[in-house]
Amino acid sequence: MMREKRMMITVCFFMMFFVLLLTGQTGKAVAAEKVLVIGTTLPLSGPAAGWGLGLSRMNDFFAEDINKKGGLKIGKDVYKIKTVSYDHKGSPSEAAANATKLVSQDKIQYLIGGVIAATGMAILPVTQPAKVVTTSLWWGKGIIGSDKPFSFRQTVSQMEIAPAMYAWIKKNNPNIKTMAQINPNDTSGWDTAAAVREAAEANGIQVVAQEFFERGTKDMYPFLTRILAKKPDLIDVGATTPGDGALIVKQLYELGYKGVKAWTCGTNPIEIIKLCGDEAAEGLLFAYGQDLNGPNSSPETRALSKRYMAKFKEPLAPHHVTSYAMLEIFAQAMGKAGTTDTTAVSNFVEKTKTFNTSFGPFVLVGKQKYGIERQFVHRMMLAQARGGKPVEIEWLALPGLGLPKY
């Protein structure tokens, strides 16, 4: 009796499992009105959430704005925009599963916003065959290529920033002979270290120390002591997060470092200064230094920044805004091409090459380095921490990338 009862329960569980599996779908029924689904999968939890949340929110803002205006006119139809965002928690396996969900269930054609290159490498095998356009901050050479015609990078990567940054640094600080670089021990850290090393050496600066610290390290004194013993003229914290970067800068200050400080791939100047304190931050150079509330930003950008701060009580960062810019570009392209079809739209974007967005001009480049033009570049404002504020100095010259003179 017990045996049979247990068998029946097993069968019931099994049935329930299948019912759960097959009915837990989110594929919605086709609505009467046309809907364009913009999807993304990002780290929404864990240490990288700072990047992921901002990008996801930009998609939502864009959808709000377009829908408020009545929708997006593409061809004969008017599309409302819906956004979907799944948390991949930094795991490539989860990212691949989420990408499959986005492609096959939510039926997205555009995936806007992505961080952490390893997840990108897991997502592309799913999105490329489905001809889904992806725009991302996946830094790394494997992301762009002629075998991946639908993969776009929405912001400059360390490979464009580092040469420009170090040309500026050498021009304005000709006495710098040696440098040290500190990066987190992850993919973006490794890639940034390689790019910075190349750029520094090309400008006659020798890298005397290079360190990769483990994610989660808070007390940086042990390795900073060693680095300072090599007496570098410049220390670059490369791809460190604002939180870790603030700790490094503060601890360098405490240990008596008086040289030049740079944060080549830093993305959130206000954050880092707030965390490490005005004195410690003094002189820190940023490549992503655009003041989104300042005169060098367009009225639309300033409005976006104010709106973000009001809603989330956190400052908007320049790299977040690139998602909004991407949506503007692709919305524009869809409208002009008269279709949402990604092949047509991609070709249109490639042909048009230069776009004006709320964030400024964006140019599509990359033929030489990647074999295909899929890297968007935009203006980068070099800024420096002075008196507790990031002070804009000048637009970073990104030569040879086709950006308009400014």
Next chain:
Amino acid sequence: MDITLLFQGGLNGVMLGLNYALIALGLSLIFGIMGIVNFAHGEMYMLGGYVAYFLIGRLGFDFISAIVGAVVVIGLLGMLLEKIIFRPLTLRPKEALTSMIAAVGLAWVLQMLAVICFGDLDRKVPSTFKGIINMGGVVITKERLVTIIIGIALVLLLNLFLLRTRMGNAIRAVAQDKEAAALQGIKVSRISALSFGIGCALAGSAGALMSPIFSVSPFLGGEVILKAFLVVILGGMGSIPGAMLGGLVLGFIESFGSLFFTVPTVSAITFSLIILILIIRPQGLLGHE
């Protein structure tokens, strides 16, 4: 190698080691008394930091009061969680594993609650002690010095409690031999609850203590638990002096190692050394058995 470098390395080791030791104390205590691997320990540290953030940053308390506040809040939280989640589990078989996974689930919940309530960005806790002390090239900030002093005081307080008070003696008795302690009339369940609370309070106090130096973030827990685990393994599970010694040893290995090698190499060396120590002495440096 410059002699000042070695001294700086030593000083770094003290700070690092004390940090590790304070984090691991609570974990060791909980493991020694209840046999529970508290994977939510890191989150207690994190929440202690946030308590300090609120008390110092928003309400203007002073440093010591903030630490006391963290001890009280996190200690009470620990006792509450012990009562509603962990105690019922200890009455069932395989409680080591079930309570471990319950703690894992709890850790995820606490981490996400922190993100929802406090946002995902790091937050700065205002420092009370500004200024740097430079002794001929060897540097320590006033803040770190005070932290070390308070940290040592906390450990001494803990030892005083365990050695001199009735409650403390009862805890040590239960840690040594549960049955014998019960035979002496000690209410083991009450002691377990108290120990869990104290263990969490220790983590919370460590978090509060370190918060002005290192900022607070909801994601601190993950790394903290790994380091705490390491120290407890090295020092011996359930041993308070073991946690202290293990923390300091680990701190010094990392600190001196970093003077000569890059971080990944130091990590590899550290782990290999600890494995070696364990093969020779599996109960850890000061563990029982």
Next chain:
Amino acid sequence: MNKKNKASYIVYCVILAALFAVPLITREPYVFHILCLIGINIIFACSLNAILNIGELNLAHAAFMGIGAYTSTILVMRLSLPFWLAMPVAMLASAIISLAIGFLTLRFKGAYFLLFTFLFAELVRILLSNFWIDIFGGIPGLTNIPRPSITIPGLFHTKFSSNIDFYYLIMILVILTVFVMRRMDTSRLGMLFRAISQSESLVESTGISATRFKILGCAIGCCFAGLAGSLYAHFVGIITPNDFSIHAVLAPVAYVVVGGMGSIYGPILGTSFLMVLSHFYLRQLGLYELLIYGVVIVMIIRFMPEGLISLPRVVSPWFSQLSRKE
């Protein structure tokens, strides 16, 4: 063969048939993607459970999955071996390394073994991340791992590029794993393992070396972890050291504990339930997903510490109360 066994055979056949018939009900790629991941995790969870039944918790189990994954990948991508050869070699590699570690560590009692596995797992992660980067790929890991392919000339050719094809492969391997585990469970070896988990000293006193059998049991378990790893690598297409870290192993351990330890069905139930919950129901909640997932795990463990598999036992008093009322 009496009626009881016949009934259970029929149930098994029905379940098997249902599993193979899923592609007839739906062709959704996402469903099969998740089913494949569930299958891989079931193999992992069942092997973890097998080791648990010997009385040990192996926190390094994910590291052995990683060893299997990296071995299989390197053999296929560097040495151009076919997947069908690489997979068994990967399983063997995990088993052999487990034997080596076992000799070192299984001398120590329960909790110390746990801590040792922790150290081992972290050391493996550090080594894979930072050393021999040309072979292991470092932190970026190894990418573009190809799916397996079969060519039976004249008859049949597939590159397993569709999730549905891979699902069949995984399904067969899951069934094989469950079958082997079940056989081991009910065999004399299984009895010995259970005896060891209850009282090692008693076993030793009968003249059997408990340690040797523990090492054997762990090696068998790790062998299947290697299988799970190999399948994972060729399914997802990219492996990084962090995929096999301590933090990564906690999720499958949760599957086993929530499902129910001891029997083979617990891990299957726990894995299926939690993964379906997470991917199909909670994923759209964004920020709240991990929160609710954690709450679910804590609730289940708190109120059903023996796992979901004990649901009948928990619920039957209510049923008998109801029937008594009538």
